[in-house]
Amino acid sequence: MSGVLSIRLFSLFSCLIIIIIIFISKANSDSTGLVCGNTAVSRANSNYTKNLNTLLNTLTSNTKINYGFYYSSYGQNTDRVNAIGLCRGDIKPEKCRGCLEQVKDNLTRLCPHSKEATGWFHDETCMLRYSDSAIYGQLALLPMYYSVEEKNTTEVDKFQEVLINLLQNLKSQAAFGDSRRKYSVGSAVGPRNITIYGFVQCTPDLSEKDCDDCLFESISLLPICCVDKVGARVNRASCLLRYNTSIFYDPSTPALSPLPQEVPSSPAPLPQGT
Template identity: 35%
Template sequence: MYCYSRSSSLFLLSFIILLHNVIAADPLYNICSISGNYTAGDTFSSNLDQLMFILATKGPPTGFALGTVGVSLNRVNGLALCRGDVKASSCGTCIRNAGTEIRELCPLKKSSIIWFDNCLLRYSSLEFFGEIDNSNKFYMWNVQNVSDAVAFNDKVTGLLSKLAKEAYVAPSLFATGEKAIGELGKLYGLVQCTRDLSGGDCKKCLDTAISELPSCCDGKRGGRVVGGSCNFRYELYPFYDV
């Protein structure tokens, strides 16, 4: 069982969900803008359709895509990122699903973001490329605890910090790794940033996310901090494919 929590400067929303029936095709979470709507069939709607096609076409070969369609009030900017270990075919499927789901879950909204296990997709009428997104973020954690939370947290922080140092100098802004931790076996970690960020901003984003570990996942056997610009995940079992 996992818990989810929305992290926001305005509010905190918590709920519990059973994950053993969840597959990669299901959204992890989505956030719809609270202001700014378009009308079905208008120019913005048409531009959004074009943007979704662009992201689904450009994203799979490299795992990342940016796109902008339209001008002035009808301009829409978008970003798609696939997890760094996901194959191109699975990446394309995820981005296409995200483009469909986000318009069903956030109908007629001018800004929205959706996360899947294999990808994230974000669009907005506002410019956001190259900026760290601190507003769209949520936590996930395993409800099972370890026996020594302090020692375990230190090991998790150590591994994630090491991976952050590797990721921000890598062209993919992505890193995975593992660490032997005694009787619990091995600890596995993954960190990733959206590739519109500079290396320095990627490191800053990941450092902030890792600093939220006590709020997210204190002593938990697995956890994630997932944002619009970066994310981390750790588990006591292998979950990535590299």
Template identity: 40%
Template sequence: MSIVFRFLILANLLASIQSTCLNKGNYTTNSTYMANLNAVLSSLLTGLSSSGFYNASVGQYPDRANAAVLCGADVELDECRRCLRDITPKILTSCPNYKQAFEWDEGCVLRYSNETMFGVLAMYPGLWWWNLNNATSPVRFKEDLRTLIDGLRIKAAAGDGTRKVAAGNITAPDFQTIYALVQCSPDLSQKDCNICLLTAEADIPRCCDNRVGGRVLLQSCYLRYETYPFFNETVLQKLEPVTLPPPAPAPVIVPVPGSPILRSPPPPSSPPPSGLLIASEDKI
């Protein structure tokens, strides 16, 4: 099996929104599947909550339509909703009569399919972006980048069914700092999130070798790194789990002979990238 990469597009020819139509079946206009697809896409906007992920299904086999939206990890909910409103009609225009498609924008990823999606790992086809600038000390840069991404991958994969996200930075050679963010669709298992991010990381030498910045977007996960802080740290800090202090120990009551036993009261309630490559996996 080999990876075939095609459709190289320069950034100045590139719109911010990218549609990928999967050639895995078509539906006819005014069919039951079309009605179910329109219904499930309409439900995403109202179902999307602060978790930044929502999936839904409408209809019965073989006309069942499944769809999911994943907000960018550092994107506010209102911004994600605006993103979803924008790309929903565009994906239907870009992929007319396709039963499976996904669309990416800076704020969100939208996917739909006639096949089961929830908890199912999906990777190719994917999208690549890269920075045109090269690292001045590429060997050290790649070593530091690998160290950073491996640590973030492990942290993100260990996330719960609400969020699988991690971001951070590391000191790089030549007085630089590498910033990176990784994210999985939260319906994935820890194992599948690991697999997806490992695959995305393995794509870096193919798309972005020696580059100081790059993005790999697979259908179930996302990876980005740059030498400048690109993510919204304020939003990401809200995702960090809050560690509560341990409860205070109950007071030890030693009764005095001849006095009543006292009991303690109950406690109170408490810059745009430079290129794009669409990557697909074909059997040869």
């Protein structure tokens, strides 16, 4: 094992206990992963809460965005709110906006006193995150959760070899994406001719290096958490990863056209807020 890999794995081990405390769940297609921050809003009618509600209610209002990534800020100084919404790369715009609406309702209902929160809807359809800190273009490995399928695989070593090679290739493809989408899916044939399907995605505001680093940490976790499982997911604030022996994404999603000179802002400019 190289020195760099050893250092990065040490970093992974050092925060693993914290991660486990934050969230662990069994795979459940009807569940939503959700983490409330520990920075509290002083009262329900605070300026921050008003700004948060305004921002979340308008985050997906720019219907020109068809690539599943939304970002905006609202408010001033300590009452400023920042939010990011991300949908899986194969999700259609209408379903994307509907998914983010559902996660928004969950977060504001279950984290009523938190200045920051992150929620992932089932099957990685979408993720929503908001904070009083700057989050655009910032790599965030936490919060995070992973879940695994109940079923075990056979020929574990061979399965893991094929899986890791697949995910490493997808990682490189996703990291190379542009400022609208950093997403890649693919498959590989494992032992006993079992097809392994993989999906990786970063929030596209990340640099190529930060996206690569985020997915590297998630891939490195698999031999620890999920070594003998036919399926698992590792969802972080900045990147998503999933694999399974059953296909779970639309493989026919067309590639984006070349990036225009200006990508529409998300959403249209808002007043400054309070």
